[in-house]
Amino acid sequence: MNILVLMKQTFDPEEKIAFQYGTVSEEGVNFIINPYDEYAIEEGLLLRALHCGEVTVITVGTERAENGLRTALAMGADNAIIVNSEDLNLDEYSTVKILESIIKNREFDIILAGNVAVDYGSGQIGPRLAEELNIPQVTTITKLAIVGNEAVIERDVEGDKEVVMVTLPVLVTAQQGLNEPRYPSLPGITKAKKKPIERIEIDDLHIEDVLEVKTITTETFFAPKKGAGRILEGDIEAQVSELAILLRSEAKAI
Amino acid sequence: MNFLLSEEHQMMQKMVREFALNECEPTAAQRDEEEYFDIKIWRKMAELGLCGIPWPEEYGGAGADYLSYVITVEELSRVDASIGTTLAAHTSLAGWPVFKFGTEEQKQKYLRAMAEGKSMGAYCLTEPGSGSDSSGMKTSAVLKGNEWILNGSKIFITNGGYADIYIVFAQTNPELKHKGITAFIIEKDFPGFSVGKKEKKMGIRSSATTEVIFEDCCVPKDNLLGQVGEGFKIAMLTLDGGRNGVAAQGVGIAQGAFDKAVEYAKDRVQFGKPISSLQAIQFKLADMATKIEASRLLTYQAAWREDQGIPYGVQSAMSKLFAGDTAMEVAVEAVQVFGGYGYTREYPVERYMRDAKITQIYEGTQEIQRLVIAGNLLKE
Numbered sequence: 001m002n003i004l005v006l007m008k009q010t011f012d013p014e015e016k017i018a019f020q021y022g023t024v025s026e027e028g029v030n031f032i033i034n035p036y037d038e039y040a041i042e043e044g045l046l047l048r049a050l051h052c053g054e055v056t057v058i059t060v061g062t063e064r065a066e067n068g069l070r071t072a073l074a075m076g077a078d079n080a081i082i083v084n085s086e087d088l089n090l091d092e093y094s095t096v097k098i099l100e101s102i103i104k105n106r107e108f109d110i111i112l113a114g115n116v117a118v119d120y121g122s123g124q125i126g127p128r129l130a131e132e133l134n135i136p137q138v139t140t141i142t143k144l145a146i147v148g149n150e151a152v153i154e155r156d157v158e159g160d161k162e163v164v165m166v167t168l169p170v171l172v173t174a175q176q177g178l179n180e181p182r183y184p185s186l187p188g189i190t191k192a193k194k195k196p197i198e199r200i201e202i203d204d205l206h207i208e209d210v211l212e213v214k215t216i217t218t219e220t221f222f223a224p225k226k227g228a229g230r231i232l233e234g235d236i237e238a239q240v241s242e243l244a245i246l247l248r249s250e251a252k253a254i
Numbered sequence: 255m256n257f258l259l260s261e262e263h264q265m266m267q268k269m270v271r272e273f274a275l276n277e278c279e280p281t282a283a284q285r286d287e288e289e290y291f292d293i294k295i296w297r298k299m300a301e302l303g304l305c306g307i308p309w310p311e312e313y314g315g316a317g318a319d320y321l322s323y324v325i326t327v328e329e330l331s332r333v334d335a336s337i338g339t340t341l342a343a344h345t346s347l348a349g350w351p352v353f354k355f356g357t358e359e360q361k362q363k364y365l366r367a368m369a370e371g372k373s374m375g376a377y378c379l380t381e382p383g384s385g386s387d388s389s390g391m392k393t394s395a396v397l398k399g400n401e402w403i404l405n406g407s408k409i410f411i412t413n414g415g416y417a418d419i420y421i422v423f424a425q426t427n428p429e430l431k432h433k434g435i436t437a438f439i440i441e442k443d444f445p446g447f448s449v450g451k452k453e454k455k456m457g458i459r460s461s462a463t464t465e466v467i468f469e470d471c472c473v474p475k476d477n478l479l480g481q482v483g484e485g486f487k488i489a490m491l492t493l494d495g496g497r498n499g500v501a502a503q504g505v506g507i508a509q510g511a512f513d514k515a516v517e518y519a520k521d522r523v524q525f526g527k528p529i530s531s532l533q534a535i536q537f538k539l540a541d542m543a544t545k546i547e548a549s550r551l552l553t554y555q556a557a558w559r560e561d562q563g564i565p566y567g568v569q570s571a572m573s574k575l576f577a578g579d580t581a582m583e584v585a586v587e588a589v590q591v592f593g594g595y596g597y598t599r600e601y602p603v604e605r606y607m608r609d610a611k612i613t614q615i616y617e618g619t620q621e622i623q624r625l626v627i628a629g630n631l632l633k634e
Contacts, residue, residue: 071265183269186303186316186326193262 001053001146003044004103005077006113006125009061009068010034013118023220033068036114039174042181043144044112045076051146053109054078058102060095062086066197073192074184081198088202091215092124099125100132101205110151111171115140123173130171138164140175257551263325266318270326273302274333282334285460286605291416292460295337300371307345309353313361314369320495324502324557328550331506332513335609336461338506342499343412344368347617348375348421351437351492355480364419364439376417377496378408378466379489386622388423388489389432393468395424400475402426402438404468407450410616414464415449418442421492422468423485435485439477446471457608494567495560497574497617501553504577504613508546511581511588511606515539518592518601535591542584549577568630575623578613585610 011017012030019025033041044055056079057072059065069080083098090098103111111133113126123139130137142161143154146168153164156175184192202211232239247253259267277298285292299305307323309315316322323345331338352365367373384390393406404424411420420440427434440447450465480488516539519530529535552573559566585607589596596603614620 067261067265070261074265074269183273183302184265185301186266186269186307186318186322187311188303189262189266189269190317192265 001047001051001110002106002108003047003053003055004106004108004111005037005040005044005055005057005072006099006111006129007037007041007057007059007068007072008034008114008117008119008125009059009065010117010119017222019220019222031064031067033071034114034117034119036116036118036174036176038114038181039176039178040112040114041072041075041077042179043174045182046179047110047144047146048076048078056081056106058099059083060085060090060098069197070192071184073195073197074188075182076184076188078195079198080195081200083200083202083205085202089213091213092122092128093214094211096125096128096132097207097210098202098205099129101207102200103129104133109168110146111135111169113171113173115173115175126171126173133171135169135171136166137171137173138166139173141172142175142177144172144178259325263322266322267325267329269302270304270329271332273298274330274337278330278337279333282336282460283599283602283605285334285336287459287599289454289459291336291340291462293416296340296371296374296416299337299341304341305344305371306349306365306369309349309365309369313353314366316369319561320498320557321554321561324498324553327499327502328506328509328553331503332510333506334460335503335507335606335612336458338503339412339458339461339612340374342496342503343377344375344417346496346499347377347412347492348417348419350495351377351421351479351488352439354491355437355484355488356439357476359476360439360479368419373418374413374416375419375421376411376413376466377492378411378420378422380408380410381406382409386619389435389486391423391425391435393422393424394428395426395436395438395473397426397475402473402475402478404438404440404446404471404473407465407467409450409465410453411464411466412616413462414466415452415462420447420466421479422466423489424468426482426485430483432486433483435489436482437479437485437488438473439479440471440473444471444473455612457605457610457612459608493617494570497623498553498556498560498566498570500613500617501549501556501570501573501577504574504579504581504610505546505550505553507581507606507610507613508542508549508577508584511585511603511610512539512542512546514601514603514606515542515588515591518595529591538587538591542587545580545584549573549580552576568627571618571623571626574613574617575620575627578610578620578623581610581613582607 009031012032015029048055055077057077058081060083116123138153140156141153142156145152149168151166155162303316306315307318308320311317327338327342349368368375379388381391395402395404422438422440423435426436446469448467450467453463519535520528522529556566556569556573588603589607592603595601
């Protein structure tokens with residue numbers, strides 16, 4: 001079974017976010033594998049244990065993202081691919097175009113991704129990629145079993161559970177609860193050093209014409225601090241009319 | 255010169271740190287309170303390949319280096335010194351002498367079992383009447399046919415009762431004094447071997463420390479470690495590296511206590527502001543951090559020297575001396591930063607303070623370290 005896993009290296013959610021020159025500063029920040037992608041990697045390793053085959057972890061990122069790949073290899077992944085995104089302004093659209101160009105000529109039975117990345121949280125990469133590759137997708141999965149050419153999947157739907165049967169190849173995105181990611185073992189860490197990382201430059205992909213980003217960032221800023229709440233007083237009718245006025249004039253919500 | 259850890263060492267440090275925080279810290283206070291050694295934690299460490307870090311893969315080890323081992327002991331001790339000491343005694347006191355002096359068969363049988371974490375190791379040198387002066391030991395071994403017969407007892411044995419393999423030193427020729435001491439590998443099931451009383455300790459209470467007893471204990475000839483009369487040398491060389499593991503425990507204890515002190519100082523408000531804004535507290539924290547950094551550098555340096563194959567005995571003694579004192583001083587100051595709360599068991603710093611003391615005592619007291627260092631300095 002050929003298992004592909006999409007991985008993103010993200011900010012450690014416990015880090016303090018600071019701005020520098022209008023963007024989020026990465027100085028002295030600890031980077032980790034996006035926690036949802038860790039579930040995806042673990043699920044890939046569990047699938048391999050049951051069905052044999054290989055787990056290949058793919059990332060689009062700068063050189064430091066190789067750390068994340070190295071950790072995935074230490075956890076037990078077989079291969080790793082990084083597309084160098086240094087000096088590139090990418091959005092979900094263009095990132096998926098890159099991933100598509102790498103994946104479309106590979107054989108695969110399943111693609112595992114995180115449900116969402118904890119940094120920018122768009123949750124678009126997995127679904128977009130499935131569309132581009134023209135394969136089915138099942139998002140926010142919490143259980144996965146593969147029998148023959150079919151996957152039986154439980155997915156989290158806003159706290160409820162939905163069971164889906166789908167034919168391979170399929171793309172799934174991992175939700176919390178899917179599994180308990182392993183620690184990379186010490187022998188795993190020493191072995192990871194010897195496993196190759198395939199490094200791809202954007203120029204090698206010849207997709208310049210489709211790399212145009214669709215998203216323009218005009219400004220990056222902290223969410224305004226939440227002020228103290230206000231409790232309206234008086235009889236209900238007065239409260240309602242005051243609320244309507246406030247929603248119109250202060251909150252500009254209506 | 256390069257003071258940065260390699261990518262591999264950083265990855266391992268992160269893994270052990272997360273393991274310690276997730277698997278050891280939640281129960282550390284309770285295990286201390288109940289003096290309970292949790293074998294489940296040991297089994298998880300075995301799964302992660304932490305039980306034979308510096309031993310080659312051909313003997314079941316992780317094939318990593320001594321620096322990796324030292325970092326691991328530090329990170330475990332940062333959360334729970336009892337777990338640090340369990341691994342340190344297992345690796346550098348029981349595993350090391352088998353790796354260095356064992357026959358190929360002994361390594362395949364005993365070192366492999368220890369490296370894979372299937373067996374736990376212990377080191378039996380100290381006796382009621384011989385501590386720093388180990389040449390005065392009374393435990394005897396007499397050869398009868400194909401077996402050595404051991405009689406006597408050893409005390410303060412880390413991992414006693416839980417260990418499967420005991421490296422035991424016994425007198426085989428009392429006239430030769432220390433040159434009559436011989437080392438043996440003893441399995442817990444050998445007839446005549448038993449575990450005596452468990453010590454009630456001040457600190458590292460969730461590690462097991464017991465007496466072990468030999469009553470006509472029969473040890474096959476094949477279980478002689480090294481040569482007859484080579485035991486004292488083996489014991490001392492083992493301690494040369496072993497005390498670097500104690501230094502790592504000291505660094506970990508100090509760092510753990512320091513982290514807690516910093517966190518508390520930022521939170522605790524007195525006189526209308528966090529006490530971390532008071533110079534009296536700031537100076538304490540600065541001194542603590544500086545001592546920890548110096549201890550860590552000494553400790554890593556000694557491990558690095560062993561990895562490079564250059565003499566490390568003096569550096570190892572220096573690291574143990576300095577890091578042991580640092581652990582004690584920093585833990586005492588951490589309690590001081592916490593004030594009255596620090597003296598209660600509601601907060602963990604009193605545990606760090608109790609745990610720190612042993613690093614000034616075992617694997618050679620601080621006074622013995624000074625003898626080792628001075629002896630080397632003044633050697634003609």
